[in-house]
Amino acid sequence: MVHQVGDEVIVSCEPATARVVEKHRYIVVEWPWRTADNSLNIRWNGQVALPYGDSHQEWSPYRLEPAAFALRPGDVCTVSIPPTRLYVGHYEKYDPPRNLGWTPAPTAGIHVIPPERMDMDREDAGCMLYLGGADPIRVEPAGN
Template identity: 75%
Template sequence: MVPQIGDEVIVSCESASARVVAVNPRHITLEWPWGVIDHSSNFRWNGTYSLPFDESHPEWVPYRLEPAASELHPGDVCTVSIPPTRLYVGHYEKYDPPRNLGWVPAPVAGIYVVPPEKSDDEDAGCMLYLGGAQPIRVEPVEG
């Protein structure tokens, strides 16, 4: 399936354990459990990923944490995942060769997804990388 702009899809990602590196009023930074730093890359990814968790913040991601970000502190371990979530496709791109983002395995595609309640705001979504380290699944909504 090659998603088209406007398609409804179900996106999910299996859970993994992650250690909390930092917490500030709007973001939580985790040691990202997927991917390995590619030291040969010109991009200097440090192995962490920051997720917004303040509902009033304009950034949005489909990732969920257990326990909730508001309960976590540096050094804590949590579970990060994407529960099956109905989203709209805002953009899809295929990478040949795989896209160099500073981690391996490098992704072979990217999908920009937007939640239904923000479907009229093109800037309200999140880019997810496919075919790389994260076990993200994208399935069409049937019907």
């Protein structure tokens, strides 16, 4: 399904176990769904940095259990996106799949924005999620 700018959607991602690698301005975890693709010139280290804390300007729909504030490097946590009502900032279809350094490569990208951040600059307000690859992200139309 192709999503249009401004569409209201419900985004979710089933939980998976991850290990905390670093904690500073971001909390860095070993990403549980992707595998690094070493055949490419693009190198991905298998980790994703997630913003946390109220003072952080960036936003992500991913949630950690236990909460990021309670985690330390070496801890194991659960990463997920609980069903969340968001707006589409933009949508990109990738044909062929986009090589970002991991496998399987995503076939689409969707930039999502929470309702409370819709009055901000769209690029700064939301988060890009990659679809059609290994991350089990679901995007469904929001029923009004």
